[in-house]
Amino acid sequence: MTFANRVASLALSVAFAATAAAAYADNGVITKPSKHSVQQTVAYFEEAVKQKESMGFALFTTIDHSAAAKRAGLEMRPRVLIMFGNPRVGTPVMIKTPLLAIDVPLKALVWEDDQGKVWLSYNSAEYFFKTIYPRHGAEAVDPPPLERLLDLVSDQATQ
Numbered sequence: 001m002t003f004a005n006r007v008a009s010l011a012l013s014v015a016f017a018a019t020a021a022a023a024y025a026d027n028g029v030i031t032k033p034s035k036h037s038v039q040q041t042v043a044y045f046e047e048a049v050k051q052k053e054s055m056g057f058a059l060f061t062t063i064d065h066s067a068a069a070k071r072a073g074l075e076m077r078p079r080v081l082i083m084f085g086n087p088r089v090g091t092p093v094m095i096k097t098p099l100l101a102i103d104v105p106l107k108a109l110v111w112e113d114d115q116g117k118v119w120l121s122y123n124s125a126e127y128f129f130k131t132i133y134p135r136h137g138a139e140a141v142d143p144p145p146l147e148r149l150l151d152l153v154s155d156q157a158t159q
Contacts (some may be wrong), residue, residue, distance in 0.1 A: 125146035
């Protein structure tokens with residue numbers, strides 16, 4: 001790779017990171033760069049969630065979008081959706097407001113961009129409780145405890 005190509009690639013990465021940060025401000029999605037492959041980031045994220053089982057958190061499932069694309073004869077960079085949450089917290093809210101189940105459990109997306117950089121994206125706790133919950137008529141919850149947990153789990157997966 002030439003020096004000019006490296007500079008261009010770096011500029012694109014910086015531009016994307018700035019775009020990801022701006023997207024957070026606009027739509028509640030937090031995107032963090034990962035120092036690991038998609039597979040490693042997924043494994044680290046899953047392990048971080050499993051470490052919170054004593055707090056009621058559970059890992060529900062993963063969806064490998066790129067594997068599904070491949071089965072359909074299409075090519076896609078790695079994209080893995082991880083579904084996780086706390087049934088002790090989420091279930092009582094879903095009992096009262098059944099349509100909340102469209103948007104929960106929590107989700108994190110581990111994905112690779114066109115330059116091969118790996119990212120972890122998820123809805124911020126503030127967006128979750130101030131946009132998603134009210135959308136279904138559910139009572140908002142204080143975001144900071146979930147925000148701290150999401151920061152901890154996502155940092156553990158990406159650093």
